[in-house]
Amino acid sequence: MAERFDRGRAGTGAEARKDRIPRSRAWTAPVRAMTRILNADGSQQPSAVSTPDRTAVVDCALYIDGVRQTGDWDYAEALAQAQQRRDAFVWLGLHQPGLAEMTSIAASYGLHELAVEDAVKAEQRPKLERFGEVSFLVLRTARYVAHGELTENSEVVETGQVLLFIGPQFVISVRHGDACRLAPVRADLESSRELLAQGPWAVAYAITDRVVDLYLEVSDRVEDDLDTLETQVFGRQAHGRIQRIYQMKRELVEFKRAVVPLQRPLMTLTAQINREVPGEIRRYFRDVQDHLTRTVEQVNSYDDLLNSILQARLAQVTVEQNNDMRKIAAWAAIAAVWTAIAGIYGMNFDVMPETKWTYGYPVVLALMLGSSLVLYRMFRRNGWL
Numbered sequence: 001m002a003e004r005f006d007r008g009r010a011g012t013g014a015e016a017r018k019d020r021i022p023r024s025r026a027w028t029a030p031v032r033a034m035t036r037i038l039n040a041d042g043s044q045q046p047s048a049v050s051t052p053d054r055t056a057v058v059d060c061a062l063y064i065d066g067v068r069q070t071g072d073w074d075y076a077e078a079l080a081q082a083q084q085r086r087d088a089f090v091w092l093g094l095h096q097p098g099l100a101e102m103t104s105i106a107a108s109y110g111l112h113e114l115a116v117e118d119a120v121k122a123e124q125r126p127k128l129e130r131f132g133e134v135s136f137l138v139l140r141t142a143r144y145v146a147h148g149e150l151t152e153n154s155e156v157v158e159t160g161q162v163l164l165f166i167g168p169q170f171v172i173s174v175r176h177g178d179a180c181r182l183a184p185v186r187a188d189l190e191s192s193r194e195l196l197a198q199g200p201w202a203v204a205y206a207i208t209d210r211v212v213d214l215y216l217e218v219s220d221r222v223e224d225d226l227d228t229l230e231t232q233v234f235g236r237q238a239h240g241r242i243q244r245i246y247q248m249k250r251e252l253v254e255f256k257r258a259v260v261p262l263q264r265p266l267m268t269l270t271a272q273i274n275r276e277v278p279g280e281i282r283r284y285f286r287d288v289q290d291h292l293t294r295t296v297e298q299v300n301s302y303d304d305l306l307n308s309i310l311q312a313r314l315a316q317v318t319v320e321q322n323n324d325m326r327k328i329a330a331w332a333a334i335a336a337v338w339t340a341i342a343g344i345y346g347m348n349f350d351v352m353p354e355t356k357w358t359y360g361y362p363v364v365l366a367l368m369l370g371s372s373l374v375l376y377r378m379f380r381r382n383g384w385l
Contacts, residue, residue: 056097064088066197076108082169089200090170122161122176128265137164139211140258141180144221152243156251159258171200185210201281209288215295233313245310256299330379337371
């Protein structure tokens with residue numbers, strides 16, 4: 001395997017200089033992208049070389065033949081060293097970079113202005129685009145938010161984004177949010193020299209694999225919440241509130257937006273006609289695609305289950321309302337007997353039956369009570385009370 005994917009060590013001198021990224025386009029395109037973003041926000045235009053107050057660089061490492069080189073590397077210096085060898089590449093990790101810093105990085109690495117804009121705003125759905133020799137992969141991350149009880153305002157799924165710039169001798173990971181941390185991914189890769197020696201696409205695979213593994217974890221935990229909702233709705237004492245079901249529905253929709261669109265980029269990465277990704281890494285991506293397919297199937301089944309739970313709960317509410325109306329109608333019928341008899345004797349006519357009789361009043365009361373008891377037993381027997 002090492003022989004099959006040997007990148008060689010002869011990429012020095014004129015041959016290495018030929019592989020360098022052109023600088024004229026690299027310096028101007030990202031600056032124009034940043035200018036457009038700033039003008040849209042209505043803020044002042046920063047200098048492309050201004051130093052931000054907070055650095056977004058989490059880690060910058062130079063790898064040669066799958067081995068991390070010692071020392072603290074500046075991203076521009078690391079790229080210059082990597083371009084002198086064919087078996088070397090740079091992995092630059094960023095966390096929510098600012099405009100000025102992303103402009104400087106984009107200028108050094110020759111990133112396209114459209115991709116730079118997407119990396120700063122981080123409002124993209126999963127996709128894979130190609131800009132010259134650089135591939136731009138967008139991933140939506142997700143993690144489960146633990147909660148004691150599902151309420152109308154519970155946050156079940158937290159999402160973020162990871163954007164990857166994959167070049168011939170570099171990979172830049174831009175992370176937004178804390179749904180997926182990449183430090184464990186880097187540590188695992190650095191312990192697997194054979195895989196890391198495959199180059200930047202090995203890093204892209206490892207990050208994608210981590211994101212999809214988190215999808216599976218979220219899916220399993222969401223299933224537990226759905227089981228709880230189902231028990232509340234279909235139990236003997238049904239008390240599942242519709243607001244909770246709607247909240248779960250909203251959280252599932254957010255999770256679905258992260259999972260489902262990733263299918264197309266992975267299909268592109270695993271296609272046989274894709275020559276940018278090494279063959280061995282394509283096989284790894286197929287394993288990730290299988291996991292993603294399983295997650296998509298689970299999410300779709302959860303969506304159908306939630307719809308069924310919601311419809312069942314609405315039907316239960318309708319039945320409960322009908323039962324309440326029947327109870328109200330039954331008690332109203334019982335009260336109507338008293339109202340009718342009292343209304344007749346309240347008309348104050350001179351000739352009224354039993355008005356002069358000594359036992360007339362208790363007899364009428366007994367008639368009212370007797371009629372009420374008969375109606376109560378009838379309604380109770382028919383299930384109205």
